[in-house]
Amino acid sequence: MTKVTAQLSVSLDGFYAGPRHEGDGGDWLASEEAVKFFRVTRWATNAMAWRERQGFAGGEQDVSSDVIRESFEAAGAYVMGRRMADGGEVPWGEEPPFRAPVFVVTNRPRATLERKGGTSFTYVTDGVESAVARAKAAAGGKDVAVAGGGTLVRQVMAAGLLDELELHIAPVVLGTGLRLLDADLGLGRKEGIELVPTRVLHAPDVTHVRYTVKGRAPLVLDDRGRGDAG
Known part of the structure; x- marks a missing residue:
C-alpha cells in the first residue's frame, strides 16, 4: 500500500535551517539559512x-547510510516545493538523485522537465492535494516521499495526507531559523496532531525517529486524580 512519507533533519530546538534567505542577490551558500541547514544535515x-546517489566517492557505511538507502529504495515518486526544486536544479545536474517522477507544488506554470536516470519534474499548479494524488498514481505501489521543504511538509500534514514522518535529530541547538512544526498547521486551540513512534535508531551525530501519523484529535486534559476512584 502506498504511504505518503516525509523526513527532515532538525536541531534539538526544531529548526531545519537558519533564518530564511530572501535571495536578494546574495550567495545562498554563504547565508545563515544555508550554514544552519548544513549543520543539521x-x-x-x-x-x-x-x-x-550523488555520484561521489567515499562516505561512511553505518546506520545513517542504511536509513538513506532505505528511503531512496522505498520512494516511487516525490512531492517537492518550488523553492527546493529551483534551488536544486543546477546542483543536481542532468541526472538528479531521485530516479523517479517528482511533482513540484507551485503557482507558476512550467513545462515538465525531463532528466536522465528516470527523474522528471512536473509542475503542479492546482494545490498540494493534486500533487500528492498525481504522485500516488505515478508511484507504482511504492511510497510517495514529500521531499520538502518544511513549509510543504506542514501543508501535507495539515491537509491530513501524511502517513509517516521521520525526524533526523541532530544534537545541536540553533536558537533561531526555519522551524519545521510551526504555527501554520491550522490547529484549533484545543486540537493536536497525534503521532506514534515506531522506530528509533541511534548514531553518534544523529538520532533517527520514525512516527506513524494518527491525525488530528482534541486535546483532553486528564482529571489529575480528581475523578471517582471507583
Missing part, C-alpha cells in the same frame, strides 16, 4: 549511500 552528506 552533515550526518547525511557523510553517509556512503547519500554520496553514491
